[in-house]
Amino acid sequence: MDYFGSDTFTKVGYNNWKNALKSFNAHVGGPNSAHNNARKHAIDFKNQRRSVAHVWSEKSTEKEEQYKARLAIVLGVVRFLLLQAHAFHGHDESLSLSNKGNLLEMLEWYKGKDPKAASVFGENAPGNNQMTSHKIQKDLVKACANETRNAIISEMGGRLFAVLVDESHDKLIKEQMTVILRYVNEQGHAIERFLGVKHVTETASSLKEALDSMFAKYGLSISQLRGQGYDGDSNMRGQLHGLQRRVLDENPYAFYIHCFAHQLQLVVISVAKCCSSVLDFFNYVTLIVSIVSASCKRKDQLLQDQHEKNC
Structure with a gap:
């Protein structure tokens, strides 16, 4: 067992002071001994603003405030670009270019207008914490999307609703299912809100599974559904195995209505043939x-x- 002191200072005492200096040094110990640590803490307590812990704490708080300011500015730019449906970055974002894309150019404009923004970006920010990477942009976009969906669900307030579903493939030839909610708000107005896009295969069972997963993710229930609006595709409107039949088997009050836009298209085609x-x-x-x-x-x-x- 290690001891922090010696009985010489408490019980035995000194009969010969010849080796006193050696005993004193042994009692004090190294830089991290209990004696020196206690002395440092006493000095720091007398003058807390000069202590290393206090200086590091101040630096950490300052860095944290700068990070919050930087995040708020980038988030504001992201929200504006999302609202206007603008692209975030261009083909090339090299620093030597005169136009580096919407996000970086807006940040440069912001820095020129607001001294606080200039103080937390560029050379005044850590190289690995500029908040401008594509991964950070995607994370902020996902956060905005989640907040928007939460606002939609909150606006619905547990009311009954209808669902509008359509499917098409994107540029990567992936089949995507688009889901839109239609409900009546507190003012009595019919509201349509885009809920999300889900990758599916071209089968009615996969469409139903995708719809169920989106409902479960956002706290919606098939029992609240009172209407379905799809196109004339067999996977959608099939009387025996289509999406509308699978939903009706679970909730008989979710009435199916053929999409009016597709009906109009079919009418135009029929008239043109006649x-x-x-x-x-x-x-x-x-x-x-x-x-x-x-x-x-x-x-x-x-x-x-x-x-x-x-x-």
């Missing part, structure tokens, strides 16, 4: 658009001819 003049009109319009849109010269010639005809 009337040769209408069919010719749409065929000619399609040909004109295809021919003119492929050439700027043809487009200019068509505009000039139309202008001369109207004059």
